Amino acid sequence: MQEDEIRRLLTDAPEAGCRALFETYWAYAYAVVFRTLRSACGKEEIEECTADVLSDVMLHYDPARSGSLKAYIGTTARRRAIDRGRALSRRSAELSLDSETAPDIPSREDVAAAAEQAELSREVLSAVKALGEPDASIIIYKYYYDMNAAQIAKSLGMNPITVRSRCARAMKRLRAALSEYE
Amino acid sequence: MKKRDMIRYLRQADAEEIAKNWQLPDAAAGERIYEKCRRSVKDLPEADTVQGEVITVKHAPAWRYAAAAAAVVLVVGGSVGGISLMQHMHSMEPLPVAEEQSTATVGSEPDTVAAPVYVESMAEAAASDAKEKPRKPSEALAIVEHTTDASEPVTQAVTDASGNAAKSTTPAVSTKPAKDSDPTEAADDHAARMDRAYELLMQFAAEHEHIEVYRTAKEYFEAKTGLELKDLDDRVLVVYPCNYEDACLPAIKQFVEEKGIDDVTSTYSGPRESTRQTEGRITLAEAEQICRESAKAQDAAECIWERYEEDENSGQGAVSWRRFYVDDARTASIVTYYDNGMCIFYQAPGESDSLNPQEHRILTAAGDQLGSLLNWQRLEMQKSDSVLTNDQKAQLRALEQEESSLWCISYIRRRLEIMGAMSPDAPHLTLEDAEYLCAHNQTPELAARWIRELYVPDYNWGSGVDGYAYVLSDHETINIVNGSSIYYEDTSTDPVTRRDLYE
Numbered sequence: 001m002q003e004d005e006i007r008r009l010l011t012d013a014p015e016a017g018c019r020a021l022f023e024t025y026w027a028y029a030y031a032v033v034f035r036t037l038r039s040a041c042g043k044e045e046i047e048e049c050t051a052d053v054l055s056d057v058m059l060h061y062d063p064a065r066s067g068s069l070k071a072y073i074g075t076t077a078r079r080r081a082i083d084r085g086r087a088l089s090r091r092s093a094e095l096s097l098d099s100e101t102a103p104d105i106p107s108r109e110d111v112a113a114a115a116e117q118a119e120l121s122r123e124v125l126s127a128v129k130a131l132g133e134p135d136a137s138i139i140i141y142k143y144y145y146d147m148n149a150a151q152i153a154k155s156l157g158m159n160p161i162t163v164r165s166r167c168a169r170a171m172k173r174l175r176a177a178l179s180e181y182e
Numbered sequence: 183m184k185k186r187d188m189i190r191y192l193r194q195a196d197a198e199e200i201a202k203n204w205q206l207p208d209a210a211a212g213e214r215i216y217e218k219c220r221r222s223v224k225d226l227p228e229a230d231t232v233q234g235e236v237i238t239v240k241h242a243p244a245w246r247y248a249a250a251a252a253a254v255v256l257v258v259g260g261s262v263g264g265i266s267l268m269q270h271m272h273s274m275e276p277l278p279v280a281e282e283q284s285t286a287t288v289g290s291e292p293d294t295v296a297a298p299v300y301v302e303s304m305a306e307a308a309a310s311d312a313k314e315k316p317r318k319p320s321e322a323l324a325i326v327e328h329t330t331d332a333s334e335p336v337t338q339a340v341t342d343a344s345g346n347a348a349k350s351t352t353p354a355v356s357t358k359p360a361k362d363s364d365p366t367e368a369a370d371d372h373a374a375r376m377d378r379a380y381e382l383l384m385q386f387a388a389e390h391e392h393i394e395v396y397r398t399a400k401e402y403f404e405a406k407t408g409l410e411l412k413d414l415d416d417r418v419l420v421v422y423p424c425n426y427e428d429a430c431l432p433a434i435k436q437f438v439e440e441k442g443i444d445d446v447t448s449t450y451s452g453p454r455e456s457t458r459q460t461e462g463r464i465t466l467a468e469a470e471q472i473c474r475e476s477a478k479a480q481d482a483a484e485c486i487w488e489r490y491e492e493d494e495n496s497g498q499g500a501v502s503w504r505r506f507y508v509d510d511a512r513t514a515s516i517v518t519y520y521d522n523g524m525c526i527f528y529q530a531p532g533e534s535d536s537l538n539p540q541e542h543r544i545l546t547a548a549g550d551q552l553g554s555l556l557n558w559q560r561l562e563m564q565k566s567d568s569v570l571t572n573d574q575k576a577q578l579r580a581l582e583q584e585e586s587s588l589w590c591i592s593y594i595r596r597r598l599e600i601m602g603a604m605s606p607d608a609p610h611l612t613l614e615d616a617e618y619l620c621a622h623n624q625t626p627e628l629a630a631r632w633i634r635e636l637y638v639p640d641y642n643w644g645s646g647v648d649g650y651a652y653v654l655s656d657h658e659t660i661n662i663v664n665g666s667s668i669y670y671e672d673t674s675t676d677p678v679t680r681r682d683l684y685e
Contacts, residue, residue, distance in 0.1 A: 018223060026215055027206050031197035038193075047211060051218030058223045074198070117194065124183075124191040125199055140204045143192045155208075171185060178183040 003070060007063040018058045025070065029053045029077045036081035038146055049084045053077045127177040135170035138163055256434060258379050258418040258443060379443045380418045386437050387420075393430055394421045473526060473545040482545075483526055574600050616670070620683040626668055629684055 006024060010017030030050045037046050053076050061072055128136050134156050141147045141155065149167070153160040183191075206212065380397045387393040396419040422430040437443075473482045526545045570578070577600045620629045668683045 022216055022219060026212055027201040028198055030206060030211065030215070031201040035193070035195075035197050043208075043211075047215050048218060051215045051222065054215070055219050055222035058219070070198070077197075117191070118196075120187075121191040121195045122199075124188055125195045128192065129203060137204055139192070140200065143189050144195065144200055144204075145206075171188070174188060175183065175185065178188060 003068070006069060010061070010063045017063075021058060021061075021069070022054055025057075025073050026050065026054060028070070029057075029073055032074055032077035033081040033084075034145065036078060037085050040085040045084065049081055050077070052084075053080045056080065124174075124178065127174055130177065131170050131173060134158065135166055135173075138167050139170055139174070142167055256420040258376070258383070258420060258438075376418055379441075382441050382443065383418060383420055383437075386434075390422075390430065390433065392422050393434070395419070396421065469526070469528070470545055486526065570600075616668070616683055620668055626684040630668055 006017060006020045008017075009020050030046070033049045033053060034046050037049060053073070056076050057069075057073050061069065063069075128139050130136075131139065137156060138152055141152045142149075147155070149160040149163045152158070153163045156163070158166075376397075380395065383395045387395045398417060398419075401419075420434060422434075469486060472485045528545055581600065620626070670681045670683055672679045672681065
């Protein structure tokens with residue numbers, strides 16, 4: 001569903017709007033939260049945080065004033081995740097400066113580096129997509145969602161051994177595809 | 183690029199791109215998150231299956247909504263062309279969606295819970311005796327399936343809960359066009375008849391507050407789901423709450439017979455054990471808990487009402503009393519009502535529909551109800567030869583002072599314990615308890631009632647109309663038959679010996 005449609009629904013029929021908002025953006029919010037919190041907590045906390053993000057958006061997003069819904073969700077998710085990570089980690093300062101969250105909150109001095117890093121991330125992701133399925137999914141599930149071979153195999157309906165061998169081959173192809181960045 | 187760097191950049195990849203291109207590996211995560219959201223955001227509708235960017239709304243057959251709303255759906259009129267409602271209800275084919283809902287697919291998924299859909303033809307129902315047909319969760323789903331060609335005779339398929347073919351049990355009754363008639367004319371004729379039936383039924387519904395009428399299955403689905411669907415069947419759906427089946431069904435039967443609406447093909451009713459019902463409906467254990475924790479019966483009643491109000495089908499009782507169906511909606515209920523004071527009682531399966539609390543298990547009572555129970559119990563106690571110690575008397579006085587804040591049965595049980603008439607820690611009734619009650623009650627009916635009342639910790643009672651069997655603490659069985667014969671079965675002997683307790 002398009003963002004405009006969701007905004008309209010949020011105004012005219014909030015219940016249906018909230019539902020549409022959830023259906024359209026929950027995976028996005030989850031991915032943002034996961035990226036930030038993956039090294040700080042478990043799946044349950046990540047889900048909890050995602051639910052908090054979406055509840056926050058549903059309760060506080062004003063369709064008439066709050067601007068882009070996706071940006072609002074992305075920002076809320078990042079902030080919530082960082083807050084959650086800080087709360088969970090005794091080393092909150094370290095978490096906030098973690099290299100994985102750094103691209104989300106680049107310092108003024110390091111904008112260029114952050115931009116370059118984001119560009120490289122895009123390139124890698126593009127190369128992953130070019131691997132085709134199921135290799136792309138295997139790579140994403142393994143390295144983005146931190147799943148093991150058995151979990152990936154179950155999710156994709158494959159044999160864990162096949163997943164491992166395909167993953168290894170896919171990584172080789174990925175390296176070859178990204179050789180120009182050596 | 184080194185592998186380590188590749189992984190690092192991958193882990194920093196744009197979340198939006200990831201979410202857009204790769205479905206979340208844990209398909210159930212969406213539902214869990216949605217449930218958490220629901221707890222935070224008031225009035226968020228119930229969750230369906232959500233998977234990644236492509237949303238799969240769980241197949242939403244009529245019976246599912248009937249179940250969610252605790253409603254019965256009568257389908258009037260056969261399908262002429264188009265997609266059969268019944269096929270939607272049980273097939274694996276996706277429901278059609280509006281073109282504009284391109285990002286959403288509405289599909290069908292087999293429900294993990296066996297669907298206790300019961301289907302019967304109205305004619306068959308009318309012909310049968312007044313006894314209710316067996317409707318158990320495991321019974322077969324009958325699909326009365328009409329061919330797209332109206333000239334073909336009605337065919338029917340019957341499947342079990344998992345969709346496998348099973349034995350046919352419910353013949354369809356439908357006034358289909360003659361075999362040699364033109365299908366187009368037949369369709370027009372059918373539509374005209376359905377329009378007429380719809381008009382009549384709408385008039386009927388206007389006079390009956392619990393009954394809703396929908397011109398098409400599309401209307402019904404959209405009203406219940408909010409999803410925009412392509413047109414489904416040209417049928418009229420009569421929907422009413424299961425709670426009012428006893429009141430609504432005869433009235434509808436009479437009406438359709440009078441008006442000559444002879445196309446009522448099927449009745450659909452959904453599972454009572456759905457997630458929604460265990461969440462939204464009150465269970466006996468919950469009602470007991472509320473009664474125990476409420477200072478007054480009035481408070482307990484209001485709490486039960488409020489709890490039940492979470493269910494969209496609530497609040498349809500009369501002014502003076504309300505009946506709340508527990509898990510097995512058709513056979514048990516919690517009744518709260520005002521009549522000489524507030525009383526909340528549990529109607530066990532098989533018990534009469536009487537609103538006389540004395541005939542049922544009372545969960546809590548106030549005012550005269552409690553008073554009458556206590557007076558009666560006191561009279562019984564006075565007849566006994568109990569000689570109480572000072573300590574016991576003090577305990578009783580203290581108990582009487584707080585009687586208004588105690589759960590009625592707990593209070594009486596506690597009194598019996600203090601007076602030495604009941605084993606304090608007995609998980610079940612003991613043989614001695616039963617003997618005591620039989621010895622101190624004037625009639626076997628009263629003794630039987632007290633045995634029932636005091637058999638609190640076990641919820642397996644009320645298993646039959648004719649009698650109750652209570653497992654004693656020694657795992658032997660005491661039986662009460664028709665409330666007039668109470669006997670103890672000693673299974674340690676061979677053959678089993680039977681001893682009457684009330685002589």
